Amino acid sequence: MTGSGAAAEQTINLPLGSMSVDTLQVIQLSIFAGVMGAALLSAIWLIRQRARISAENAELRTRVGELSGALSRSEALLNLKDQRVVVWPGDGGRPSVAGELPGETGAPRERSTFLAFGRWLMPKSASALDRAAEALREKGTGFDLVAETRAGVLIEVQGRKSALHAVIRFSSLSAAQAEHARLKLKHERLHADHENILGLVNALNMPFWLRDEAGKLKWVNAAYARSVEAEGADAAVREGHELLPTPARATLIQHHQQEPVFREALSTVVGGDRRLFMVTDVAGRNGSAGLALDTSELDGLRREYESTVQSHADTLDQLTTAVAIFDAEQKLKFHNQAFQKLWGLDAAFLDGGPENALLLDRLRSEGKLAEQPEWRRWKEQLLSAYRAVEPQEHWWHLPDGRTIRVIANPQPKGGVTWVFENLTEKIDLESRYNAAVQVQSETLDNLAEGVAVFGADGRLRLSNPAFRTLWGIPKELIESDTHISVLKAACDAVARQSPWDTFVAAATGFDDERRDSNGRIELTTGTILHYAIVHLPNGQVMMTFVDVTDSVNVERALKEKNEALEKADKLKNDFVQHVSYELRSPLTNIIGFTELLALETTGPLSQRQREYVDHIGSSSSLLLTVVNDILDLATVDAGIMELEIGEVEIRPTVKAAADLVAERLREHDITLNVDVDEAPIAFHADENRIRQILYNLLSNAANYAPEKGKITLTARQSGNGVEFRVHDDGPGISPEVLATIFRRFEPSSKGGRRRGAGLGLSIVKSFVELHGGEVEIDTGKGRGTAVICRFPRAPSGVRAAAE
Template sequence: MSVRKTSLRKQADLICGVAMSCGLDACKEAANGRWKKDLARLAPVSLARPAAAFLAGTVLSGVAGMAHAQEAGTVGPHMFSSTQVIWSSLVLGALGAALLSAVWLVRQRGNMEAETQDMRSALSDAQQRISKYEALIADKNRRIVVWESGYSKPEFLGQLPAETGAPQQDRDFLAFGRWLRSSSAIELEKAIDALRGEARSFDLVLETNRDEILEVQGRVSGGKAFVRFIALNNLRAELAELKIERERLTHSISLFHSLLDTIEQPVWQRDAQGRLAWVNHAYSDAVEAKVPTQAVDESREFLGTIAREKIRAVATANSPFHDRISTVVRGNRTVFDVVDVVATNGSVGIAIDVSEAESVREELKRTLNSHAETLDHLATPVAIFDGERRLQFYNQAFVQLWGLSLPFLESRPDNSELLDKLRANGKLPEELSWRNWKESALSIYQALDTKTDTWHLPNGQTLRVIATAHPRGGATWVFENLTEQVDLETRYNTLVKVQGETIDHLAEGVAVFGPDGRITLSNPAFRALWGVTADETKPGTHIKAIEKACAPSYDEPDGWRHFGQMLTNFDDERASIQGTFELYSGLILDYAATPLPNAQTMFTFVDMTASARAERALKEKNEALQKADELKNDFVQHVSYELRSPLTNIIGFTDLLKTPGMGELNERQAEYIDHISTSSSVLLTIVNDILDLATVDAGIMQLNYSQLAVDELLDDVAMQIADRLHENTVTLEIIAPKALGTVFADEQRLKQILIKLLMNATNFAPEGSAISLNCWRDESNVFFSVTDRGPGIPPDMLKTVFDRFKANAKGGKRSGAGLGLSIVESFVTLHNGDVSIDSRAGQGTVVTCRIPVGSRARSVAAE
């Protein structure tokens, strides 16, 4: 602003000076029209236009007056001379112009100072808000990576503790495979791809190579993808470690189960309650189950109840059970050598077939055991008392029902004693007269018919007790558990009420129709969406009436009519249908017709208006972004082409001027021609670099892969860089072993990589020094390293050394556009390689590129 004011003052002074220095001849020229044209050309339009007009008018009026006087012959000795008139006019015009200019400048200066003060205040407020937000987001235990939509670079906020092993550099942080466990890195990369591509959120717990636990959360908001890395500590870290340890133990158990599945002996595992938790294939074959899971789900026992109870009673943690037990396998009685080990959370057992050793057992004993096992397998509790009213037999269901100990039952208690025991344990109903109730229950021993009674136990169970007397004394007691039946009835009644309340409070519209096409129920949301009343949708209303009531809300001929056809068709299999209604009110409803049992059909209607509008907005925004990206690519290509053509002409004509046939140039002309040639070449290089980067960003760069001899490649690069080395008085030292072989790469791009690195090193290398190009290889990669002894790169600039237009001109002979290293990184990445920089202030810089030897050709470049 101050420069502009100074320029305006100079222009005003120039006008005044011209006006004061003009003589009579100038006034005559002004009379002829030339002075006015010269004065308008000298004065800037924005400042001196009023002054110039005033000055020109004054001069012209004076000249015109003098001319008129001369023609009339009235000029006398006492009149003003023409010179005095002109000088007076000039002085007055100059003073008026200067006064107007000064007033205008003072006013403009005041306005500009006020605007500058407002802008400084707004800038200060914005910087304070940015600092506050960055302080709120940044956290030493948390790092956030933000991706804009499309193929933009990510933004990083915050840092993770160094003990986690997470890189502090932004470009290294996204290389998850280097600092995360391989399984965690693969899982995280898949989750990020789904987040950016499909907006699918995720929550993960990952493990670093240093055995640290990280919690990673992925979300999408405002068209941006956010991935937050949180370093866990204290209880949360312990919980995550326990989760990972649980997964490891689960994997170990799975391997152990796979091993046991391969052996031919039945193996089983039980939980703390004695229920089957896992069996192998030999076990499932023994119990005639198709798969082991079927045997577990159906609780198919391999051993009999008595055998299992014996194992449970005998086996302890210090003394495993080991005995021979017979059981039925595929219809054949088989004897097994059973080993059962008890632990705190269950037991595990294995059975070895020893039937051949037990083939001499008596058939009668087997028959008796089979009879006992048959009763023992009954789900209904059974107890048999002999003629002395002592317990002779009981099954496992009886033990589970009453919870009596095996030693007590094996002591063969009396029936009366058993009832007293159950009453003492609080297992029998509380009766006002216990003696009368017990006598009534034991009267079965003198009864002729079966006696049935209902017991309501204190624990909430309901039993139907069936007692049958034996012809020769004794009785059989059967306890049928009715608890589930009563519970089911209660649950059914409750479910009907809950179902009604739930459907009434759903946000989705629900309507259920019977096979006759009449509605059985509907909720308020259904009536609100379609604008119908409760009377119009009361139970028993035919779908035709509802179709008529809903018809004014939409304009689709096959809407509710299609529903009616679905309800009344005679197909064996009724298929579900889905679709969308767009109502006159602007609502967009997704509907679904689902067949229900008993030939009923449920129709659901969901208001998707907001989602549909959001989807349309996102599609429109996506199309706009795609068009903007295409416009950018077209613009870069067009501008690059339009710049390249005139630059090529400039370079060609410059080289032509250097030829002797065009005539000799003096020393200064030759120097200017050299400057033009050098600047044009640099500008052409920048244009080519910009075009290459635009091609990479657009994903359309193609690499022409071929087998290249590394030795020949180094020689070609050395020849192409020779002029630049000579110009900067720097020597090149190539360090490479003989017979480096070949590399599968793009020759042009690989040369461009090496030339960019050597030119960068030459620019920063001291005069008279040497730069080195070191090349070596291993089994799968070729390495190129360029070293200079320049001033090095400061640590704060290492983070942005590969960024575009981030040139470090400090210490260099030439300042560039800052695209060289960015192009190097892009081309190396296209070859599936990587670039690293090692630099220290005052000690030089080493840039190393790794190119895979057998890389497959990538047809099109990606981001």
């Protein structure tokens, strides 16, 4: 080993020229050479790579420049004022909007408003665009639409989808494009309408056909095919099946040479039966269209109806009761002979079909109807039968003494059948019979004598209240068919020595000789009765009882009653005077002290104290008004009120009443219109009571008039008097409230702002009637309420008080 290493060392250390290199130097030299070679190779690679990168950078800079230019051009195109683009990213993000549409299109500039297509597009266009946009984004289905804006401008809408975006472009159209688009829309609408009309016609159960210029069938509906027994509509057209016979078609063609519209009833055979059709055929420049309505059943019904009507007319002509039938237009369509005979009218006049109102006016002008206080209202009420549902009944008392029962029976189609039944003789007989019965009944019921009639079987047939009262008989025993033995048992205990055995024997005895008798009875109450037994025909017996107790008792009773009435009258007068002092004086003091408390000189008040003082004052004034109203009514009822009649100037009086309610009207913003132009300057009345009447009417109207409503006060000449009318535009008065409107202490707050004592209109009515006038209320739903007071202008006499 050592020798070998030495030999090797010797081999390595061989001289190389003039130099000697050891092993370490060789390694270092090799490494250096390798590093230098790698560096050289790296430098060469880097130089080549740098050149390639520089070339790529130059190419990329050129591409970026081109893309920037393209982007600028695209932005310039997108921002044109004749188009707008909406882009949805593929990841479902928010859409971006670019560009702008012309202002005349009505498209909004705001992004959110623009994307709400329903706000600026017509509903049909917006709906179609929403569906197309949804299909574009979800399925990638492109579309081309023409949409119409709410401004009536047409725009083109295109939708396309790429790999990453969904784009919708809105662009305005040129004049030619717009006209083309408008024609396209019109064509689509006409096509849709055509399809709808054909679908409707095909569903009709009436034959329908279309013909070309040569008169050949080109389309028929299913009903036509069934009528001609074809397999279908196409087969009927292809095989030329005709619904109408040849003569009918010839007539139709000849008619079209004169007029374009043919409308006539034609007959043809359908299914082996002769049928009648109402054919309507319209001819145009490019053909014609026809429709046939089967009227066979209708024609049969018409003939049957005419036969029935004629039969009824013949029957009604035989009646003695007058009958007249008017149609929905209130014209006379039928009358029987009894109607003409009843009124004695010309046959020519009746055959002319006069209106019901004209017929009534003629009957009035000829004096065949009784004069009515308000003819127009009476006639309108009578003719209201044409708007009624149930029959109406009227009674007419004619000037010639006849009594007619009139029945107005509304017809289903709007007419009215009038039946006039002459009941003069029947009513005369009934009235005489009823008068006799009434006289007999009233006579018996009002007799002081007790009367009882018994039949041959001893049962009670007739009695009056005096009989039951004199004997104190229970009411349930005074029933028909009560036997005399039952009455005897009830009356024996009342009489000291009962004569009822004699009464029973007279009523139930079989004696051949029937003798009348009489006598006296003293009752346990001290009453003395005089009785009489009178035998009547048919075995009946009448018994009468007369109270003959000392007349002094009667006189004493009358005197006591008179004294009681005088005391009641005195009590009423004392009550009025006492209440007038006891209620008015404290209320006046309360109002006075309240006004003193409200004065600043009395002392400072807090806000709440001032509100309390105001409430006390208003409540006291309201209570004083109620007390005054009650006292006025009590004075009227007592008959001690006297009117101070003098000359009343209308304008100042109306102004004074209006001033009293002015604050209340301002509170609710109610307008008061006063019209006295047609009124006289003055009339004779009690000025204070007239002012009180107008104040109550205006207060009542202010209570029911709506906020910002209107009240109208009108005064005018009315015949020989003066009329005041107060109208409000409130809800009106219902019929149930109107029936009790003048009753005292029955206020109605329905529709009003506050509930009062219910005396306002009662006082108005009392004071108006004291002046010899009258009050009328005109009201109705939707037309408010008007209270009308009429006064005589110069009354000859005035009642001092109401009775």
